[in-house]
Amino acid sequence: SVLANQIAAGEVIERPASVVKELVENSIDANSTKIDIHVEEAGLKLIQVTDNGEGIHSDEVEQAFERHATSKLISNEDLFRIRTLGFRGEALPSIASVSMVTVESAQEGKAGRHIKLEGGKLVESKPASSRRGTLIKVEQLFFNTPARLKYVKTIKTELAHISDTINRLALAHPEISFRLFSDENTLLKTVGNGDIRQAIAGVYGVETAKTMKKIESTSFDFKVYGYVSLPESTRASKSYMTIIVNGRHIRNYALAQAIVDGYSSKLMVGRYPLAVVNIEMDPLLLDVNVHPTKQQVRISNEKELGELVKKAVNDLMSAEQR
Numbered sequence: 001s002v003l004a005n006q007i008a009a010g011e012v013i014e015r016p017a018s019v020v021k022e023l024v025e026n027s028i029d030a031n032s033t034k035i036d037i038h039v040e041e042a043g044l045k046l047i048q049v050t051d052n053g054e055g056i057h058s059d060e061v062e063q064a065f066e067r068h069a070t071s072k073l074i075s076n077e078d079l080f081r082i083r084t085l086g087f088r089g090e091a092l093p094s095i096a097s098v099s100m101v102t103v104e105s106a107q108e109g110k111a112g113r114h115i116k117l118e119g120g121k122l123v124e125s126k127p128a129s130s131r132r133g134t135l136i137k138v139e140q141l142f143f144n145t146p147a148r149l150k151y152v153k154t155i156k157t158e159l160a161h162i163s164d165t166i167n168r169l170a171l172a173h174p175e176i177s178f179r180l181f182s183d184e185n186t187l188l189k190t191v192g193n194g195d196i197r198q199a200i201a202g203v204y205g206v207e208t209a210k211t212m213k214k215i216e217s218t219s220f221d222f223k224v225y226g227y228v229s230l231p232e233s234t235r236a237s238k239s240y241m242t243i244i245v246n247g248r249h250i251r252n253y254a255l256a257q258a259i260v261d262g263y264s265s266k267l268m269v270g271r272y273p274l275a276v277v278n279i280e281m282d283p284l285l286l287d288v289n290v291h292p293t294k295q296q297v298r299i300s301n302e303k304e305l306g307e308l309v310k311k312a313v314n315d316l317m318s319a320e321q322r
């Protein structure tokens, strides 16, 4: 029901940036290589995501807005080896229940479909062009949930959240070319050639990317790699550390602390590096089903992983001091 979806929306869709995140993660899951995001008034007026991914079959576009209509979970066992970013089938119905949504999608060589929903109710469905990929437009977000709208902060704050969301996704996916436009401004462009340093250049600028150094460390269960800035070249804050586990940006206090511990010495306490740290592990060691936004994860053997992350950063620091 629309009400159930609005309740779910309360959990998953906190602010415009949450919509952006869910839509772009769907584009990533659809194996897109190019994703364009347009926002107006920090997403409150418009959020539009265009991708060149696999698209949705024309018979299934309407269905994608039904609750728990995910195409991504095949069996119960899959819950324990999730590689895709989405899997709950909650995002689209939740978003649709609190906005006006237009979708146009087509699969390679097949007829496309165009649909429109208002507050979760289907108001239009017709054939569309067969250009491969998906376009989703979300307008008038929270138009029917004034309480939620009240919690939305200034345009500047909401835009900063959107920007941060795309930055992290772009850092986690150097193989995808991202572009973020806000009103008439281009906020981000990444080349999408698979090179992490190039993605960093798109997010933090070419000069910053040049100053960052490679880290790498491997154990039986984990592989840690990425880029970290050196103390003399940065004055970063905590928010410039991005931790990516199996392609998913996560928030994890212990791992963030491990980066800081590896970076810090007695001479500089309370300083943070700019860091993009990738961790690869068997998905069986990872539980992403902890929270609806999937940003918090549970990792088996987190302590060992923390030690490895600390070592990877510390190896770089000692090498640089020599």
Ligand code: ADP
Binding pocket: 022, 026, 027, 030, 051, 053, 054, 055, 056, 064, 069, 070, 071, 072, 085, 086, 087, 088, 089, 090, 091, 092, 093, 134
């Ligand atoms: P989930 O991502 O958890 O499966 P969503 O509600 O986010 O659930 O999306 C529902 C379904 O719609 C997805 O499983 C997928 O099949 C389809 N879908 C959504 N967005 C896209 C997209 N950009 N490209 C291809 N398919 C999509």
Ligand code: MG
Binding pocket: 022, 025, 026, 085, 086, 087, 089, 091, 092
């Ligand atoms: Mg999804």
